[in-house]
Each structure stands twice: as C-alpha cells, then as structure tokens.
C-alpha cells in the first residue's frame with residue numbers, strides 16, 4: 001500500500017509543470033499545485049487532528065496573538081504521507097531556492113536532498129520538526145506572519161488545503177502580502193480540497209521595476225488566512241527547515 005502511495009505521489013509531482021511553477025513563484029511569490037492529494041487522503045489527514053498522539057506541541061493561536069484557531073506540530077516520525085511529500089517536494093524546490101539566494105545576494109546554497117539539509121539544521125540545534133496541521137472554525141483567522149524558526153531558513157514552504165471550500169467552510173482564504181519599493185499589495189490564492197500552494201517564506205527577488213534599470217529588488221512577503229465565515233477548515237503545512 002505504502003509503495004503504491006509513494007509511486008502515485010512521484011507521478012503526481014512528475015506531472016506538475018515545474019517551469020510554470022517557477023515562473024509563478026518569480027512573478028507572485030506563490031504557485032498552486034492542483035490536486036496534490038486526493039479527497040480520501042485529505043479526509044484521513046484532517047481526521048488526525050483530534051488524535052492525542054503523534055504531536056510535539058499544540059498552539060492555541062489567540063494565546064500568542066497569532067490570530068484565532070489552533071494548530072499542532074507533528075512529532076518525528078511524521079505521518080508517512082507527509083514525510084514522503086516533504087522529501088519529494090524538496091528536490092523540486094531546492095533549485096529555485098538556490099537561484100533566489102543568488103539573485104538576493106544571500107550566501108547560502110541548499111543541498112539537493114532534504115536529509116542533507118535537515119542534517120545542517122540539526123547540527124545547528126534546529127532539531128524540532130515543523131510540519132503542522134491547523135484547524136479553524138467560524139470566526140477564526142491566521143494573522144499575517146513568516147515561519148522563521150532559526151538561522152537556517154529554506155525560502156519556500158507548502159500548505160495543502162484538506163477541506164473543500166463552499167462545502168466544509170466559507171471565507172478562510174489563503175492570503176499573501178508583499179512589501180517592496182513598489183508599494184504594498186495583497187494576493188488571494190484560490191484553493192480547492194487537495195490543492196497545495198508553494199510560497200515564499202521571507203523574501204523573493206523581483207526584477208527592478210524602474211524602466212531601463214537592471215538589478216533585483218527584494219520583496220518581503222507574509223502569509224495568513226482571512227476570517228472563516230462558516231464551517232471548519234483544515235490545512236497541513238510543510239516547512240522544510242526544522243525549529244530551534
């Protein structure tokens with residue numbers, strides 16, 4: 001069963017248009033991977049939320065000023081599907097991360113596989129797993145934020161929507177904001193159940209917007225979730241660096 005699932009996952013990732021994903025990340029700081037998980041996989045993951053075991057920490061967002069709603073960080077070992085996804089997505093994203101760091105003048109390059117990058121995190125004391133599952137009910141929201149957990153930062157992360165908008169919940173849109181010399185703007189990313197969004201953790205490079213000017217400008221990005229108007233919304237987040 002497990003082998004079949006990871007084979008399907010490899011095929012799904014193979015079928016993604018990675019050139020287009022790279023272009024969308026460059027232009028907007030986010031890109032959608034449609035249908036990364038099936039409805040059955042989403043339902044099975046969402047059902048994990050109320051289990052007691054398998055987590056290292058539970059966060060009630062209002063207690064920390066993070067918004068309203070709650071989330072839990074998984075403990076190692078991660079659920080197999082999430083572990084497979086984290087390992088399978090990383091090598092697709094590392095070339096983009098490496099190119100971005102060169103463009104931003106950041107003197108860090110990422111190894112080609114996740115095990116090597118996690119070893120780097122763990123040696124620096126960032127040993128706690130960061131993949132998480134979130135649960136929002138009516139009136140809940142996630143304040144704009146950045147998921148930085150220490151010195152080592154992988155500049156892209158992934159969220160997968162486990163619930164179906166219009167059926168399971170309304171409102172609750174995934175929102176990104178950017179701030180650059182060009183001004184401030186917001187982008188709402190439309191997702192269906194099983195879709196994933198890859199997005200900027202911190203900064204993305206963008207071409208200088210002045211006519212005739214060369215060079216790169218830095219665009220600072222944050223993400224959050226607008227107010228859930230009704231129902232319940234679950235997501236899982238895959239962050240590639242571990243936490244201190």
Ligand SMILES: O=C(O)CCC(=O)C(=O)O
Pocket residue numbers: 132134142147158159174223224225235236237238
């Ligand atoms: O629930 C969401 O869509 C966002 C979750 C989030 O902030 C994260 O996974 O980092």
Ligand SMILES: [Fe+2]
Pocket residue numbers: 145146147223237
């Ligand atoms: Fe986040």
